[in-house]
Amino acid sequence: MTEQTVPARGAVIGCGFFAANHLAAWRDITGANVIATCDLDRQKAELGAELVGGAKAYTDLAEMLRSEQLDFVDIVTTMETHEAIIDQCAEHAVPAIIQKPLAPDLAGAIRIVERMAAAGVPLMIHENFRFQRPIREVWQTLRRGAIGRPVYAEIQFRTNHDIYAKQPYLAETERLIISDVGVHVLDVARFLLGEATTLYCRAASIRPGIRGEDMMSAVLGHANGATSIVAACYQSKRPQEIFPQCLITVEGTAGSIELRPDYEMVVRSGDEVTRHDVNPTPLDWAEPPWHAVQESVLRVNEHWLQCLGEGKTPETSGFDNLKTFRLVEAAYRSVENGHAVDPTTFATIPEDPALKGRLTPG
Numbered sequence: 001m002t003e004q005t006v007p008a009r010g011a012v013i014g015c016g017f018f019a020a021n022h023l024a025a026w027r028d029i030t031g032a033n034v035i036a037t038c039d040l041d042r043q044k045a046e047l048g049a050e051l052v053g054g055a056k057a058y059t060d061l062a063e064m065l066r067s068e069q070l071d072f073v074d075i076v077t078t079m080e081t082h083e084a085i086i087d088q089c090a091e092h093a094v095p096a097i098i099q100k101p102l103a104p105d106l107a108g109a110i111r112i113v114e115r116m117a118a119a120g121v122p123l124m125i126h127e128n129f130r131f132q133r134p135i136r137e138v139w140q141t142l143r144r145g146a147i148g149r150p151v152y153a154e155i156q157f158r159t160n161h162d163i164y165a166k167q168p169y170l171a172e173t174e175r176l177i178i179s180d181v182g183v184h185v186l187d188v189a190r191f192l193l194g195e196a197t198t199l200y201c202r203a204a205s206i207r208p209g210i211r212g213e214d215m216m217s218a219v220l221g222h223a224n225g226a227t228s229i230v231a232a233c234y235q236s237k238r239p240q241e242i243f244p245q246c247l248i249t250v251e252g253t254a255g256s257i258e259l260r261p262d263y264e265m266v267v268r269s270g271d272e273v274t275r276h277d278v279n280p281t282p283l284d285w286a287e288p289p290w291h292a293v294q295e296s297v298l299r300v301n302e303h304w305l306q307c308l309g310e311g312k313t314p315e316t317s318g319f320d321n322l323k324t325f326r327l328v329e330a331a332y333r334s335v336e337n338g339h340a341v342d343p344t345t346f347a348t349i350p351e352d353p354a355l356k357g358r359l360t361p362g
């Protein structure tokens with residue numbers, strides 16, 4: 001159970017597959033009070049309301065926003081619905097945390113971020129990979145200087161898990177893996193190595209019957225001189241299935257870090273090699289293999305509430321996420337034209353006019 005200093009009344013919009021994790025996480029945060037749920041499907045809205053121990057269930061967002069006094073909404077719908085939902089939140093000046101991908105394309109993502117900024121309303125993107133404990137541990141090890149200056153990284157999400165069983169809409173999505181999980185791994189690359197100034201990407205559609213690409217491999221050149229290889233695949237038949245784990249290697253001038261299967265982190269610092277168990281903290285509602293993702297949902301929600309209470313800019317604010325989204329868009333551009341793209345020059349994104357300094361969880 002996590003203690004929040006400021007009690008906050010929230011509503012969850014979209015009570016489908018992934019929202020069950022959001023609802024369970026909110027239940028775990030003392031001071032977070034989900035008083036309403038909303039889904040176009042009444043049964044789902046009611047089930048969501050039950051999951052938080054009795055909220056009011058709505059099927060009409062406008063009615064919910066008119067009727068409830070909300071400190072925030074948590075939007076867990078798919079990307080093509082985000083802009084219309086955000087418009088209504090901005091109109092009612094309700095702060096919002098919203099699932100990735102923010103929009104179907106960068107132009108839509110910019111409109112969403114600018115709409116909330118113009119209304120003066122906080123916005124955070126539920127970009128949860130960097131909040132997963134194993135990935136946070138890699139970042140902390142890097143930050144401590146244990147491997148010197150990072151020069152090379154590999155960030156991989158490769159699986160043969162049937163993602164279409166629980167998320168059938170993915171089979172119909174034109175922009176599939178770069179947008180769906182590429183956005184996470186590209187964000188991890190930014191998180192660990194900073195902004196990229198060049199990106200080359202290849203993609204392919206392997207599984208029969210799907211609309212978009214289900215394999216992507218990108219090479220990024222970072223402003224600090226480091227190179228990263230970022231790869232994801234939904235049709236990867238490796239001997240050990242490790243869904244939904246992300247494997248990471250970072251090499252530096254004085255050592256390296258490996259995040260290996262089953263949440264083992266191995267660090268070489270100088271001549272010393274150490275092994276660390278970086279399994280996620282067990283939660284009573286979390287279930288393998290999803291537990292690292294589920295724990296990260298809790299950490300994201302905690303971070304959002306803390307920022308909301310303290311008036312700080314979240315680590316993955318709308319403006320920050322545009323820098324990640326720019327990598328997604330650059331990857332599609334690179335796939336299309338077969339060339340490397342400079343993500344910083346091919347598209348202009350707005351800077352946060354009121355950056356108050358990021359709050360970074362430990």
Ligand SMILES: NC(=O)c1ccc[n+]([C@@H]2O[C@H](COP(=O)([O-])OP(=O)(O)OC[C@H]3O[C@@H](n4cnc5c(N)ncnc54)[C@H](O)[C@@H]3O)[C@@H](O)[C@H]2O)c1
Pocket residue numbers: 013014015016017018019038039040041044059061076077078079081085099100101126128166167169180293
């Ligand atoms: N971060 C992660 O690890 C992770 C994992 C899985 C899914 N996701 C993201 O979560 C989001 C939701 O995915 P999902 O698989 O749960 O989708 P889903 O289709 O199962 O659920 C979405 C729900 O939103 C409802 N909805 C749509 N428009 C609405 C509106 N205007 N008002 C109220 N309800 C509305 C739908 O009826 C549906 O029940 C997606 O953006 C997906 O990418 C993130």
